[in-house]
Amino acid sequence: MKKVTGAAAAMVLLSGAAAFAAQPTPWQTDFQPAATPIMESINWFENYTLWFIMPITLLVLALLAWCIVRFRASAHTTPSRTSHNTLIEVIWTVGPVVVLLAIAIPSFQLLTAQYTPPEEPALTLKATGNQWNWDYEYQFDSPLAFNSAILTDDARAQAGKEDRGVYPRLLAVDNEAVVPVNTTVRLLVTGSDVIHSFAVPAFGVKVDAVPGRINEGWFKATREGIYYGQCSEICGKDHAFMPIAVRVVSAEQYQTWLAAAATDLSGANRALMAAIDAQNKIASAGE
Numbered sequence: 001m002k003k004v005t006g007a008a009a010a011m012v013l014l015s016g017a018a019a020f021a022a023q024p025t026p027w028q029t030d031f032q033p034a035a036t037p038i039m040e041s042i043n044w045f046e047n048y049t050l051w052f053i054m055p056i057t058l059l060v061l062a063l064l065a066w067c068i069v070r071f072r073a074s075a076h077t078t079p080s081r082t083s084h085n086t087l088i089e090v091i092w093t094v095g096p097v098v099v100l101l102a103i104a105i106p107s108f109q110l111l112t113a114q115y116t117p118p119e120e121p122a123l124t125l126k127a128t129g130n131q132w133n134w135d136y137e138y139q140f141d142s143p144l145a146f147n148s149a150i151l152t153d154d155a156r157a158q159a160g161k162e163d164r165g166v167y168p169r170l171l172a173v174d175n176e177a178v179v180p181v182n183t184t185v186r187l188l189v190t191g192s193d194v195i196h197s198f199a200v201p202a203f204g205v206k207v208d209a210v211p212g213r214i215n216e217g218w219f220k221a222t223r224e225g226i227y228y229g230q231c232s233e234i235c236g237k238d239h240a241f242m243p244i245a246v247r248v249v250s251a252e253q254y255q256t257w258l259a260a261a262a263t264d265l266s267g268a269n270r271a272l273m274a275a276i277d278a279q280n281k282i283a284s285a286g287e
């Protein structure tokens with residue numbers, strides 16, 4: 001009986017962890033799980049290009065091996081003096097052109113989609129990179145703005161973020177950007193001092209933060225959870241210590257948070273964390 005309870009508890013823990021899966025894991029070789037349609041397209045495109053890369057690599061390897069063995073000096077004492085072969089020259093010109101077209105067309109389509117929101121975004125979030133933290137601004141008539149910096153180990157207890165599975169060291173922040181699920185968010189990115197880059201792998205988003213210039217992107221997160229990224233443009237001494245954390249929540253949770261955050265950000269964050277904890281408990285009890 002005890003074993004069964006233990007196993008059930010482990011299942012709950014695992015499923016609880018799975019809800020927050022979008023962060024790096026030890027020995028990870030693949031992308032983080034996709035949380036937006038764009039990242040799903042990037043995953044598809046990666047697998048698609050592998051279908052070209054693998055056969056080409058194997059073909060070149062086989063040709064090299066064959067030439068090395070078949071035409072070695074001891075076995076092939078009188079080399080051919082052939083200098084042209086029209087057929088083979090046409091093949092090795094047309095073949096790569098066809099391969100490049102087959103890669104370029106979906107690649108350009110994906111690139112276009114990454115900069116073209118499918119609908120008018122319901123929310124505009126501006127991220128400003130600073131040495132070495134981020135400012136977020138929710139652009140409404142009366143904008144909500146706050147700073148988001150790395151969560152230090154001694155601030156964990158105070159912030160109620162002691163679970164290192166959910167709030168990993170070097171990725172967790174004091175104030176996450178909060179966005180509603182299934183909502184197209186326009187992302188404006190700039191820098192205040194040097195060039196930074198706003199990157200969230202699970203969203204398939206990476207936008208350079210250039211001082212004096214505003215770059216635009218978008219994302220539509222389709223799964224609730226907390227998603228981590230990092231500054232991806234080397235920007236000085238603490239480049240590695242300016243993580244990005246985006247919390248994707250239900251529309252109601254977002255509205256409640258937004259209303260409270262205008263006057264009391266840390267109170268709003270705490271209330272949101274409590275609401276999410278309660279929701280996860282109900283979800284894991286129901287499994």
Ligand SMILES: [Cu+2]
Pocket residue numbers: 129130132195196197231232233234235239242
């Ligand atoms: Cu940076």
